[in-house]
Amino acid sequence: MCQITSQNDVIPKEDCRLSIGKSCMKCQEPATVVARLHDPFCSNCFQAYFTHRFRATFGKSKAVRNGEKVLIAFSGGHSSCVMLHLVKEGLAEGVHKKLRYQPGVIYVDENVCLEQDEEERNAQMRKIETWLKESTFPAYVICIEEVMSKCNPGYRLISGDQSHDAEDGHGNLPTENAMKEEFKQLLENTSSLTTKEDLIQKLRLKLLKQIAKQLGYTKIMFGDSGTRLATVLLGNLAKGHGETVHQDMSFLDTRGEEVAIIRPMREFTSKEIALFSHQCCLQPVFIPRISTKASRLASIDTLTEDFVNGLQSNFPATVTTVLKTGAKLTSDEETVGKRHTCVLCQSPVDSSSSASSASAATQYSMSLRKSGTVYSSSSSEPEAACEVARDDASCCGEGDGSCQSAKKNEELTSADLSVVMCYGCRVMMRDVKSLDRLPNSVLADVQRQKRRDEMRLEIEDFLLDGSEEG
Amino acid sequence: MAESSQQHIDIHVEFSGGAELLFDKVKEHEVKLSHDNNPWTIRKLLVWIKENLLKERPELFVQEDTVRPGILILVNDADWELVGELEYEIQNKDRIIFISTLHGG
Numbered sequence: 360m361c362q363i364t365s366q367n368d369v370i371p372k373e374d375c376r377l378s379i380g381k382s383c384m385k386c387q388e389p390a391t392v393v394a395r396l397h398d399p400f401c402s403n404c405f406q407a408y409f410t411h412r413f414r415a416t417f418g419k420s421k422a423v424r425n426g427e428k429v430l431i432a433f434s435g436g437h438s439s440c441v442m443l444h445l446v447k448e449g450l451a452e453g454v455h456k457k458l459r460y461q462p463g464v465i466y467v468d469e470n471v472c473l474e475q476d477e478e479e480r481n482a483q484m485r486k487i488e489t490w491l492k493e494s495t496f497p498a499y500v501i502c503i504e505e506v507m508s509k510c511n512p513g514y515r516l517i518s519g520d521q522s523h524d525a526e527d528g529h530g531n532l533p534t535e536n537a538m539k540e541e542f543k544q545l546l547e548n549t550s551s552l553t554t555k556e557d558l559i560q561k562l563r564l565k566l567l568k569q570i571a572k573q574l575g576y577t578k579i580m581f582g583d584s585g586t587r588l589a590t591v592l593l594g595n596l597a598k599g600h601g602e603t604v605h606q607d608m609s610f611l612d613t614r615g616e617e618v619a620i621i622r623p624m625r626e627f628t629s630k631e632i633a634l635f636s637h638q639c640c641l642q643p644v645f646i647p648r649i650s651t652k653a654s655r656l657a658s659i660d661t662l663t664e665d666f667v668n669g670l671q672s673n674f675p676a677t678v679t680t681v682l683k684t685g686a687k688l689t690s691d692e693e694t695v696g697k698r699h700t701c702v703l704c705q706s707p708v709d710s711s712s713s714a715s716s717a718s719a720a721t722q723y724s725m726s727l728r729k730s731g732t733v734y735s736s737s738s739s740e741p742e743a744a745c746e747v748a749r750d751d752a753s754c755c756g757e758g759d760g761s762c763q764s765a766k767k768n769e770e771l772t773s774a775d776l777s778v779v780m781c782y783g784c785r786v787m788m789r790d791v792k793s794l795d796r797l798p799n800s801v802l803a804d805v806q807r808q809k810r811r812d813e814m815r816l817e818i819e820d821f822l823l824d825g826s827e828e829g
Numbered sequence: 830m831a832e833s834s835q836q837h838i839d840i841h842v843e844f845s846g847g848a849e850l851l852f853d854k855v856k857e858h859e860v861k862l863s864h865d866n867n868p869w870t871i872r873k874l875l876v877w878i879k880e881n882l883l884k885e886r887p888e889l890f891v892q893e894d895t896v897r898p899g900i901l902i903l904v905n906d907a908d909w910e911l912v913g914e915l916e917y918e919i920q921n922k923d924r925i926i927f928i929s930t931l932h933g934g
Contacts, residue, residue, distance in 0.1 A: 437928075668899035
């Protein structure tokens with residue numbers, strides 16, 4: 360008997376009853392919001408708490424220097440709108456402890472991934488442009504398909520600073536349409552929704568970094584909420600991106616050389632953000648995504664999101680617990696600096712793993728499956744299999760990088776990828792049918808990395824071993 | 830509430846954050862709930878919405894007898910946790926807002 364009752368107690372459904380009719384924990388006015396775990400707030404106190412917490416995130420980390428150029432990645436959703444609103448407020452004259460960086464704002468147009476009717480899309484774009492203009496910051500719009508571009512990606516300046524206008528890429532329609540087609544084909548060539556979502560996300564990030572660099576921004580600000588980051592963290596563990604989860608969810612993400620990422624909204628749950636947005640009467644623009652209206656079993660992301668939200672509704676500490684735990688993880692710092700970075704996500708590539716590691720085993724069984732033959736015992740080493748494949752695709756021997764033969768692009772094999780991509784991205788690539796549909800910039804990086812490796816191999820005997828020396 | 834002599838109660842229901850897609854993209858709905866002896870609770874309203882307003886994919890809006898986790902409910906601009914969640918008795922002229930906080934709506 361006892362046990363049955365105690366089991367029922369585990370589900371904290373009664374907790375909600377405790378909140379009924381509560382007054383604000385700070386000023387005793389009637390509460391309108393339950394934030395954090397179970398804290399009731401009135402609207403004013405909630406907004407003050409929210410704003411303070413947002414600014415404290417910057418204060419604590421000291422990641423953004425005075426006068427630094429920060430690009431705000433704006434998607435139109437609740438979180439982006441709140442973030443833009445708070446930055447704008449923080450920069451207003453007369454605010455106590457004014458924020459001291461120079462923001463710009465950018466919107467990535469992903470319409471190419473969706474099939475929307477023209478009218479709807481135009482209405483969305485109008486709303487987005489209103490947001491961008493009202494921000495009063497330099498504002499840009501860029502299309503996701505620009506990632507396929509061979510030269511600098513082109514963007515559209517909505518408002519502000521004209522000085523970079525000259526750099527505006529091609530702008531003529533045929534190229535744009537061609538890139539649109541290429542991007543569509545890349546997505547069509549991708550079999551699962553999980554990979555599609557990931558690929559779009561990775562390419563969007565790559566594009567944003569590229570454009571930020573081009574425009575002279577040193578940081579990109581993302582509006583990922585704590586709930587979203589918890590989902591991403593658990594999802595990434597499932598997708599093979601386990602090694603970099605701490606970077607994926609940290610406030611400051613320094614992967615990639617020139618442009619870092621900051622995530623000031625990670626302190627808030629999606630619920631708090633939606634409530635704040637509602638209270639401030641912000642009008643977020645709803646833009647459908649590729650996963651919109653998909654069932655919860657459609658992809659790893661949607662399933663994880665469902666899992667996190669389901670837990671969160673009964674256990675409000677879920678998101679913070681996941682994030683706090685994630686923050687304790689680190690990757691193998693010693694080797695990180697020495698490893699290649701992944702051409703897609705700029706995480707360190709785990710190619711140095713030992714022959715008996717799980718990733719080597721996976722790779723071996725993949726290569727077996729692909730070739731359909733059983734290797735004899737003499738060549739059973741996974742490295743041997745890779746070596747063979749790499750030799751096949753090797754260039755004309757001019758290791759100095761002058762070899763630009765297009766032939767190699769066609770022969771991009773999964774074995775090549777093992778050197779230039781991290782495990783998670785390689786897993787992703789299994790779902791991409793034809794690798795040469797990847798953006799040119801990625802393919803170029805692959806080739807560059809490959810040539811460097813070949814060169815390194817050739818001159819290896821003449822190199823001083825850094826580790827012995829140091 | 831239950832003793833009131835009204836024949837029906839009028840409420841304003843709103844969907845946003847992508848939840849409106851399941852309702853023919855209509856965000857705001859004026860709803861007349863016919864009065865019977867049992868008070869209208871959110872629990873009952875959800876069933877009514879599912880049967881009368883929802884146009885497609887009910888599993889994306891309701892799960893079991895409650896709303897799908899990740900969809901936020903506000904009653905007269907206040908968090909529904911403060912008014913008793915599913916057991917809240919809906920009053921005439923209430924504003925009930927459903928905000929989807931899910932990625933992609």
